[in-house]
Amino acid sequence: MNSKEIRQKFLDFFMKQGHKVVPSSSLIPDDPSVLLTTAGMQQFKPYYTGEADSIKDFGSFNTVSIQKSMRTSDIDEVGDETHNTFFEMLGNFSFGGYWKKEAIRYAYEFITKEMGLAISYVTVFRGSDIAPKDEESKKIWRLLGVADVREEGINDVFWGPTGNSGPCGPTTEIYCKNGKRRDVEIWNVVFNEFFCDSSRDILLNGGVKLKQLKKKGIDTGMGLERLTMISQNVENIFDIDLFSPIIKKIEELCGKSYEDNAKNFRIIADHMRGSVFLIGDGVLPSNIERGYILRRLLRRSIRYAKLLELPENWHKEIVKTIIENYKEYYPELEQREGEIINAIKEENDKFCKTLERGLKELGKIDAVDAEKAFYIFQTYGFPFEMIGEELKKRKLFIDAKEFQEEFKKHQEKSRAGLEKKFGGHGLIMDTGELKAGSEEEIKKATKFHTATHLMHQALRVVLGEKVRQMGSDINAERLRFDFTFDRKMTPEEIKKVEDLVNEKITENLEVRVEEMPYKKAMESGALAFFKGKYPEIVKVYSVGKFSKEVCGGPHASRTVELGKFKIKKEESSSAGVRRIRAILE
Numbered sequence: 001m002n003s004k005e006i007r008q009k010f011l012d013f014f015m016k017q018g019h020k021v022v023p024s025s026s027l028i029p030d031d032p033s034v035l036l037t038t039a040g041m042q043q044f045k046p047y048y049t050g051e052a053d054s055i056k057d058f059g060s061f062n063t064v065s066i067q068k069s070m071r072t073s074d075i076d077e078v079g080d081e082t083h084n085t086f087f088e089m090l091g092n093f094s095f096g097g098y099w100k101k102e103a104i105r106y107a108y109e110f111i112t113k114e115m116g117l118a119i120s121y122v123t124v125f126r127g128s129d130i131a132p133k134d135e136e137s138k139k140i141w142r143l144l145g146v147a148d149v150r151e152e153g154i155n156d157v158f159w160g161p162t163g164n165s166g167p168c169g170p171t172t173e174i175y176c177k178n179g180k181r182r183d184v185e186i187w188n189v190v191f192n193e194f195f196c197d198s199s200r201d202i203l204l205n206g207g208v209k210l211k212q213l214k215k216k217g218i219d220t221g222m223g224l225e226r227l228t229m230i231s232q233n234v235e236n237i238f239d240i241d242l243f244s245p246i247i248k249k250i251e252e253l254c255g256k257s258y259e260d261n262a263k264n265f266r267i268i269a270d271h272m273r274g275s276v277f278l279i280g281d282g283v284l285p286s287n288i289e290r291g292y293i294l295r296r297l298l299r300r301s302i303r304y305a306k307l308l309e310l311p312e313n314w315h316k317e318i319v320k321t322i323i324e325n326y327k328e329y330y331p332e333l334e335q336r337e338g339e340i341i342n343a344i345k346e347e348n349d350k351f352c353k354t355l356e357r358g359l360k361e362l363g364k365i366d367a368v369d370a371e372k373a374f375y376i377f378q379t380y381g382f383p384f385e386m387i388g389e390e391l392k393k394r395k396l397f398i399d400a401k402e403f404q405e406e407f408k409k410h411q412e413k414s415r416a417g418l419e420k421k422f423g424g425h426g427l428i429m430d431t432g433e434l435k436a437g438s439e440e441e442i443k444k445a446t447k448f449h450t451a452t453h454l455m456h457q458a459l460r461v462v463l464g465e466k467v468r469q470m471g472s473d474i475n476a477e478r479l480r481f482d483f484t485f486d487r488k489m490t491p492e493e494i495k496k497v498e499d500l501v502n503e504k505i506t507e508n509l510e511v512r513v514e515e516m517p518y519k520k521a522m523e524s525g526a527l528a529f530f531k532g533k534y535p536e537i538v539k540v541y542s543v544g545k546f547s548k549e550v551c552g553g554p555h556a557s558r559t560v561e562l563g564k565f566k567i568k569k570e571e572s573s574s575a576g577v578r579r580i581r582a583i584l585e
């Protein structure tokens with residue numbers, strides 16, 4: 001079966017069992033304590049805790065999705081048989097609908113009957129001081145005829161929570177054999193029974209008391225790549241149809257064979273695919289947070305591309321191949337193809353310069369320690385692995401462990417920054433874009449929100465259609481707006497944008513909202529910022545005939561309420577992205 005058929009089979013199977021199909025959410029999660037979307041359940045967290053109602057939102061207790069996911073903790077394993085950074089996760093979910101018996105039966109039926117595969121063995125939770133042994137699952141598996149049921153501990157078969165808190169519970173995992181007859185974990189069926197008010201690290205350290213969840217439920221996750229590998233009876237995830245066009249393209253570009261250079265090919269294929277999806281969701285390379293993850297993926301790809309002596313502009317060809325492969329399911333990639341190629345080209349050029357400078361600096365060093373190596377790493381963005389290789393050539397060594405310590409310090413610093421940004425306000429409103437702590441603040445922020453739409457459109461009128469929203473952050477004092485544009489705006493352009501917004505304010509345009517299917521909204525030319533999940537039915541806000549955007553609101557009802565609009569600052573936010581701060585007087 002090819003990956004396309006498997007995707008459809010999975011959705012069809014669960015639809016038949018009364019699940020509602022929900023589109024993948026963005027790789028940028030709503031939960032600010034998590035950098036990336038690592039699991040299908042993240043977008044559904046509020047349905048387990050009772051903050052949201054699945055009947056109201058999906059018309060069902062049960063959902064099914066294919067979720068874009070990214071896990072970089074295993075980045076160094078990429079190139080082996082089973083690891084990817086980016087992957088698609090097939091998942092079925094229930095929020096107070098069904099429980100263990102049905103969840104296990106569905107998984108069993110899907111694997112053995114729909115896919116026609118044999119289950120090698122399964123695992124269940126052996127119990128610990130926080131939760132009892134999962135006898136029930138063991139019994140259910142045995143009744144289904146699966147004899148090899150292995151008990152494992154909290155590190156392996158207890159899921160969650162993601163972020164600072166969330167649902168968690170014991171899991172049962174399914175293992176099947178790949179083309180090499182090796183057992184591979186393919187499906188994780190989670191029984192979210194508890195709520196944990198701390199992070200997973202704290203949970204694993206002990207001393208946490210779990211509460212019962214409001215809506216105990218099911219969360220399952222199965223990597224499409226691994227399932228396809230088992231189904232196609234190959235021994236490596238890179239040998240499946242999702243990767244073969246990329247591998248073929250690399251072969252074509254460098255004239256070298258995949259067999260002789262497998263690891264290098266696989267790393268490029270994995271990292272470039274991940275990068276395309278990250279940029280497709282609005283991430284750009286930088287030195288912190290998500291931007292840093294993207295930078296690392298890109299720079300590793302570039303490094304391996306150099307090793308394979310890929311020609312200049314190699315990235316363009318590879319990006320196009322990836323987008324061609326995925327655009328049917330992820331139209332945002334095709335819509336952003338130009339931006340994706342540009343961002344990668346820029347990073348490529350920057351990194352090549354960096355390498356030259358870093359090599360020069362390294363050449364000056366004759367005695368090295370971890371701190372100095374870290375300095376070069378951070379200042380020049382010179383990859384740690386390459387520092388090691390360069391120094392090795394000259395018979396100088398650094399201590400990898402000490403270097404990791406330096407790195408950890410750096411990570412902690414950026415995490416602290418993140419917490420400061422989002423921590424501790426007790427906000428009464430936080431849409432991700434708009435934050436307010438009182439009714440009064442909501443009123444002000446709402447005006448800024450409408451002003452943001454006007455400004456977005458004004459920027460497109462003055463600077464051209466290539467202006468695209470990359471981020472927006474609104475509070476009661478100001479709006480902040482990030483958008484793609486490749487140079488500083490001139491004072492004249494700033495003035496023109498201000499004047500146009502103020503003209504529209506004076507015209508006292510009406511703000512209208514309409515609900516329509518997402519597809520229709522796109523066809524009508526509404527702008528959309530691909531940040532969060534977009535449900536099938538979306539709200540489209542129009543300001544007169546001037547602006548039209550897919551948006552969750554809230555907005556002012558007429559533009560005259562806004563007052564006078566003024567841009568306070570226009571600056572660079574990151575490569576190819578400008579940032580405007582503006583106020584209403």
Ligand code: SER
Nearest residue numbers: 039041188219220221
């Ligand atoms: N949340 C679990 C996982 O990601 C099951 O979906 O593995």
